[in-house]
Amino acid sequence: MLQVLYLIFNEGYAVSAGEHIRRSDLTGEAIRLARLLHRALPDNGEVAGLLALMLLTDARRAARVDADGWLVPLAEQDRTRWDAAQIAEGVALLTGVLGRVAGGPYQIQAAIAAVHDEAPTAGETDWPQILALYEVLEGLAPSPVVTLNRAVALAMVHGPRAGLALLGTLDDDARMAHTHRLSAVRGHLLELAGDPAGARECYRRAAAMTANLPESRYLALKAAALAGGAAATGPVG
Template identity: 55%
Template sequence: MCCHPALSLSSQIALTLRAVGGLTTAEIARGFLVPEATMTRRISRAKQRIRNSGFPFAIPRGPERTERLAAVLHVLYLTFTEGYASTSGPSLQRVELSTEAIRLTRLVHRLLPEEPEVTGLLALMVLTDARREARTGPDGALIPMAEQDRSRWNTDYIDEGIALISAALPHGPTGPYQLQAAIAALHDEASSFETTDWPQILALYELLLQVSANPVVALNHAVAVAMVQGHEAGLQLLSGLAQEERIAEDHRFHAVRAHLLEMAGQPDAARAGYLDAAARTSSLPQQRYLHARAARLDAPPPCS
């Protein structure tokens, strides 16, 4: 990714996602947790600045290299994320996007094998993509991690990812991609959902909050807290997070809250939460899954 002195870093990332990732403005906006209209204005202003500046794009040098590398990795991360969990449309995944993101990240890793965060991002991608085949049923329905057939996970990707993150962690400062990869490795190493090392995952999320505090990390941290300390502790964290506009309107926040309410024995509130989450996503598989969770709570309890 080349730099342009007329643009902010976020604007360059957005433009590159359009050009390289092939993402729509709506998809980019969801990645940045902003309204589509806001992202449309940002992209339009960025294009106008390029036209007015007269500056050519140039290969970054010196200290600017670190900043631009971070932008490249962020573009690749967002492209992979949209491919792995599509935010709109009829399919849960856009395999062509996640596959291309992995291919490009492998290329960056070959060029910069000494960069721990490049290695961490590649590890995160393959460890996450290892679960792809198990995430959907024959009809394309979403299968949550707790219910996935782990024999369908890609063991070659798991082995590769664990080797990559094991090599990266001892070298240099530990960045957010390395921490996320370490979390993914703990999920992938567990033989079942019940044997997952949630205390260690919680500790890693607390480190991640220190180096990369954002609403999505905070949401995942609340899930880890709920798994270790109980659903009430998780719900308490979500109450505070509800004041964060960037995540409060996201379907993931409402889906997590509904799940914790269900765990807490509050079916009516959980049902409303699942329906609220379904109304906030443009992904049809996500909508069907959330409606199914709500419908399950409508059913009478089995006779004892």
């Protein structure tokens, strides 16, 4: 049940296809159902962790697009537009279960979201802590998506070449064959590593692979900007 709720939430937060980047009806319904489940099972750490994860992630919703509907990467989002009440509720839920019950994947993901949300600025993000949490998560619930995200954290701590080396382990993973995210993240890390030509090609490939129009436009714009020598801005969040 938790996995189904999270899938509904994710489809609402980052719509897989179409003209919209988000569907508030889906995220709202997933959060509502998670609240009901938490009331029924208040001592279940993973239920609390999932609700916290949804709240901490959804708290950034208003800042993810600008007035013209363009995607705004996490590092550039106006954090004053993040929902402080949702962040506080998510952190309180997480604090109530961490160390009291056995940790699980949703609790660890919520902890990662909390580190992002509690950083006053993007530059003050505690990337070593995020990397350590992803290492724990990979031990609990290994998946190519976790490895992908760990590569970003690894790059922020140890440099883009370290992240790119980890990304290379996913090249032959069939589960990544039909998603644009591997190319998008590789483009970002190549850009950080000072390889604009390689980054541009990855962004173009990622833009062609996603069926979500706002995300495709964002990635195509990243590719076009590199042709003009623009600096890296980071992945969306």
